[in-house]
Amino acid sequence: MEQMSYRFPAADPAAQHALAGIVSSGDLEVLLEPNTAGTTTIVVNTSVKGRNHIWNALLSRIFTANALPAARVEINDCGATPGVVRMRIEQAFEEAKSQ
Amino acid sequence: MSPQELLKRSSFSELDARARARCLLDPESMRELLGAFDRIKSPWLAMQGITPQADDGVVVAKGTINGRPSVVIAIEGAYQGGSIGEVGGAKIATALNLAARDNRRGIPTSAIVLLETGGVRLQEANLGLAAIADIHSAIVDLRRYQPVIGIAVGTVGCYGGMSISAGLCSYLIASRETRLGLNGPAVIEQEAGINEFDARDKPFIWRFTGGEQRYLSKLVDAYVPDDSNEILATVTTLLSCGVPKRHRSDSYHEFLACLAEVDAGEQASPEAIRRIYRKGLEA
Numbered sequence A: 001m002e003q004m005s006y007r008f009p010a011a012d013p014a015a016q017h018a019l020a021g022i023v024s025s026g027d028l029e030v031l032l033e034p035n036t037a038g039t040t041t042i043v044v045n046t047s048v049k050g051r052n053h054i055w056n057a058l059l060s061r062i063f064t065a066n067a068l069p070a071a072r073v074e075i076n077d078c079g080a081t082p083g084v085v086r087m088r089i090e091q092a093f094e095e096a097k098s099q
Numbered sequence B: 001m002s003p004q005e006l007l008k009r010s011s012f013s014e015l016d017a018r019a020r021a022r023c024l025l026d027p028e029s030m031r032e033l034l035g036a037f038d039r040i041k042s043p044w045l046a047m048q049g050i051t052p053q054a055d056d057g058v059v060v061a062k063g064t065i066n067g068r069p070s071v072v073i074a075i076e077g078a079y080q081g082g083s084i085g086e087v088g089g090a091k092i093a094t095a096l097n098l099a100a101r102d103n104r105r106g107i108p109t110s111a112i113v114l115l116e117t118g119g120v121r122l123q124e125a126n127l128g129l130a131a132i133a134d135i136h137s138a139i140v141d142l143r144r145y146q147p148v149i150g151i152a153v154g155t156v157g158c159y160g161g162m163s164i165s166a167g168l169c170s171y172l173i174a175s176r177e178t179r180l181g182l183n184g185p186a187v188i189e190q191e192a193g194i195n196e197f198d199a200r201d202k203p204f205i206w207r208f209t210g211g212e213q214r215y216l217s218k219l220v221d222a223y224v225p226d227d228s229n230e231i232l233a234t235v236t237t238l239l240s241c242g243v244p245k246r247h248r249s250d251s252y253h254e255f256l257a258c259l260a261e262v263d264a265g266e267q268a269s270p271e272a273i274r275r276i277y278r279k280g281l282e283a
Helices: A052-065 A082-095 B003-008 B017-024 B086-104 B122-142 B161-168 B185-192 B202-209 B211-216 B228-241 B248-260 B270-282
Strands: A002-009 A018-020 A028-034 A039-046 A071-077 B031-033 B058-065 B068-075 B110-114 B148-152 B171-174
Touching: A002 A052, A018 A082, A028 A082, A039 A052, A052 A082, A071 A082, B017 B058, B017 B068, B017 B110, B017 B228, B058 B086, B058 B228, B068 B086, B086 B110, B086 B122, B110 B122, B122 B161, B148 B161, B148 B228, B161 B248, B171 B211, B171 B228, B202 B211, B202 B270, B211 B270, B248 B270
Parallel strands: A039 A071, B068 B110, B110 B148, B148 B171
Antiparallel strands: A002 A039, A018 A028, A028 A071, B031 B058, B058 B068
16 A cells, blocks of 8 residues: 655635545545635555556646646545546536536 | 447446446446545555555445445455455444334335445454354344345455355346355365366356356346446346345255255256256255
8 A cells, every 4th residue: 555645736615525536456546526716636546556656647647737616635546547637526526517 | 249239338347336326226326335535444464465456346335226225245356356355344244234224213224235246355364253243243234124135246356255245135136147056166176176166168167157157056046237327227026126035045955955966976967967956955
């Protein structure tokens, strides 16, 4: 088990909480909750050790490209590939939009 | 099934636990209890190098089915093989206990349990087993008032202590994907030898423990296609049947009498097993 924490600049708070994915092999669970405007915090729990550099690169690419809504994000990972991680995060932000 | 039919149906087994619960409950009626954001997760898995899931792989959803109060308990088969640990097991048992309490207070509440599970979570051994015992007694308590319907439709199957839960349900629903048994194929092979049970032989496994075989052996009440609408319709029908006059598990004397007559020297066949169980139920 490894835990990593991140902090990125963000836009207005997310409209609502959202959940995406399951902690099953090659997948992950993303829990997204609204945060105070301007900041997104992320905690990653993963069973795969020694991949910090990949998480650093992937998350900074996703969260610095565009200003996403401000959120508290928890990621529970079971060996998802970077592509799956990105899709699950995008899915959570999509579902967190107000209807 | 033709390709057109296959594309038209909405598969139940391909849904995750939360989506299955949503599909059974009346629209807008679903309210999740101890959901993922409550973060009541396993305290034991992280120290064994396994990432905990925020809901411990059990979804408890309160709502109505056809306007009648019901609680849907869905086990997530994709998380740790749907295994039952301390937290997930306590969620299931407590949800059933609360439903029984509602019945005693004059609110008739049924329960639907989605059994996509390998049984106890080995990493939480005794705590999981204790939780499964709590689930058993909670089913027996609740089924006196309202039906407890088990649905074992999925690729994981239903094994171990949770197959006993399936046997205690008022009604059990299965499909051709289902496997239902106390011990899994690999365990039987390990204990009894490959001549007795070849765990690599998939058709063999389904012939003995598959949904169709269990239905024809009268251990399953409804044999359905893997289709959300059909399963919901079956649940509605079974709920309207009410509490069965005699629960299957109340016939254990008859089953034991049949098992006593079985000649273990002969190689078992699916047909012989059907005969044994049918006789047990007709007695």
